[in-house]
Amino acid sequence: MKVFKFGGASVKDAQAVRNVGNILQAYQDEKILMIVSAMGKTTNALERMASGYFYDIPENKEVLNQSIDFHLNICQELFGEQGDCGKEIEKDFLDIPHLIEQHKESGYDLVYDQVVSLGEWASTKIVSTYLNQLGLGTHWLDVIQCVKTDAIHREATVNWEKTEKEIQNSVVPLFESKNFVMTQGFTGQTDDGLITTLGREGSDYSAAIFSYCLDAENMTVWKDVEGILNADPRKFKQVTKLDRISYKEAIEMTYYGAKVIHPKTIKPLQNKSIPLHVKSFLEPSEKGTIISDLSEENYPPIVVVEPEQTLLHISTKDFSFVAEHHLSHLFASFAQQKIKVNMMRNTAISFSVCVTHREKRIQELLEQLQKEFNIEKNEGLELITIRYYTPAIIEQLKQDKIVVMEERIKNTIQMVVKTISIPKQIN
Numbered sequence: 001m002k003v004f005k006f007g008g009a010s011v012k013d014a015q016a017v018r019n020v021g022n023i024l025q026a027y028q029d030e031k032i033l034m035i036v037s038a039m040g041k042t043t044n045a046l047e048r049m050a051s052g053y054f055y056d057i058p059e060n061k062e063v064l065n066q067s068i069d070f071h072l073n074i075c076q077e078l079f080g081e082q083g084d085c086g087k088e089i090e091k092d093f094l095d096i097p098h099l100i101e102q103h104k105e106s107g108y109d110l111v112y113d114q115v116v117s118l119g120e121w122a123s124t125k126i127v128s129t130y131l132n133q134l135g136l137g138t139h140w141l142d143v144i145q146c147v148k149t150d151a152i153h154r155e156a157t158v159n160w161e162k163t164e165k166e167i168q169n170s171v172v173p174l175f176e177s178k179n180f181v182m183t184q185g186f187t188g189q190t191d192d193g194l195i196t197t198l199g200r201e202g203s204d205y206s207a208a209i210f211s212y213c214l215d216a217e218n219m220t221v222w223k224d225v226e227g228i229l230n231a232d233p234r235k236f237k238q239v240t241k242l243d244r245i246s247y248k249e250a251i252e253m254t255y256y257g258a259k260v261i262h263p264k265t266i267k268p269l270q271n272k273s274i275p276l277h278v279k280s281f282l283e284p285s286e287k288g289t290i291i292s293d294l295s296e297e298n299y300p301p302i303v304v305v306e307p308e309q310t311l312l313h314i315s316t317k318d319f320s321f322v323a324e325h326h327l328s329h330l331f332a333s334f335a336q337q338k339i340k341v342n343m344m345r346n347t348a349i350s351f352s353v354c355v356t357h358r359e360k361r362i363q364e365l366l367e368q369l370q371k372e373f374n375i376e377k378n379e380g381l382e383l384i385t386i387r388y389y390t391p392a393i394i395e396q397l398k399q400d401k402i403v404v405m406e407e408r409i410k411n412t413i414q415m416v417v418k419t420i421s422i423p424k425q426i427n
């Protein structure tokens with residue numbers, strides 16, 4: 001049994017859905033559990049609808065009809081009519097304002113999950129109907145039957161014990177009558193029957209949950225790139241595809257901010273040594289990248305750039321040393337404000353920390369700490385991490401930049417940088 005995950009870009013329009021059908025023709029004789037994301041940018045549209053109706057923002061409400069039309073057009077192109085799934089989608093989307101009203105008292109995060117999960121629901125309805133029409137027998141499975149979570153809405157934690165039992169009970173029998181089973185990613189259900197989500201881009205993680213619980217032979221994430229690259233092709237001209245990487249390297253890359261795969265995906269796979277393939281849905285016969293126990297001996301330099309960084313220089317007011325009790329107090333405050341610490345350094349009387357910029361959270365942190373500490377803030381920075389660095393690549397990446405903090409550990413260099421804006425010549 002294999003697990004496939006098709007992301008939003010792979011089902012962004014009717015042509016893309018047909019392409020998914022073509023890919024699957026080659027796997028007709030295999031048992032495949034498929035996770036399919038919301039189509040194109042539907043999750044963003046549903047986020048706008050949720051806030052539009054919850055907070056009464058008129059321009060966000062407009063997205064509702066656009067999103068219905070988007071799905072109905074795809075149905076029309078694929079089936080020559082709206083079909084039953086088009087009608088169901090229209091009915092459920094039109095019900096969104098009522099759904100929000102019904103849950104309003106429980107707060108925004110709970111409402112968000114009930115609304116945003118409709119994107120995966122709609123796409124799996126369309127894609128599974130299409131595959132069945134092609135003759136590729138596919139069961140549609142409601143994921144909430146299987147993935148059980150706590151009630152932390154928008155960031156739910158999976159209850160592995162219950163989930164494993166439910167997946168075994170619901171999925172395994174389905175494979176007796178058809179080779180393909182399709183379900184939704186990103187979503188789960190609380191003990192009270194409410195829908196939860198696992199965090200944006202969480203479908204990779206959902207696929208890993210199913211892979212783990214079904215002891216899959218392997219898992220494949222189908223993407224619009226040829227595999228895992230050593231740098232972001234939107235930022236760098238010359239990039240190299242990595243043929244093989246270890247689970248450890250994949251975890252390191254996601255930790256430093258590489259958007260290759262959802263960070264939680266690797267652990268369940270590594271625990272059962274299930275290889276993860278990252279392949280292009282545009283060139284499905286190409287090898288892509290394999291993430292597994294086996295690693296490449298020599299990695300090329302791997303570059304990750306994290307924008308929107310802020311550096312905080314924190315020093316004691318009385319010139320006393322920054323001691324352990326200060327640090328524990330500071331970290332408790334970062335955790336409380338949910339501020340992500342990406343790099344840090346301390347000297348005798350100061351502590352410098354590079355954090356992801358979140359205006360409101362940082363403001364609250366400063367208010368909390370300024371009685372005890374002097375704090376200087378430096379915004380508009382980038383954090384560049386290079387694994388397996390060479391002197392040449394460091395020099396290249398430093399061009400037009402001022403390095404404000406730097407740290408080297410084995411195999412890895414991190415630089416917090418500010419881009420120098422070159423003043424225009426006045427003639």
Ligand code: ASP
Nearest residue numbers: 037043186200201202203
């Ligand atoms: N549709 C969700 C999102 O865009 C989950 C996913 O596709 O991974 O975040």
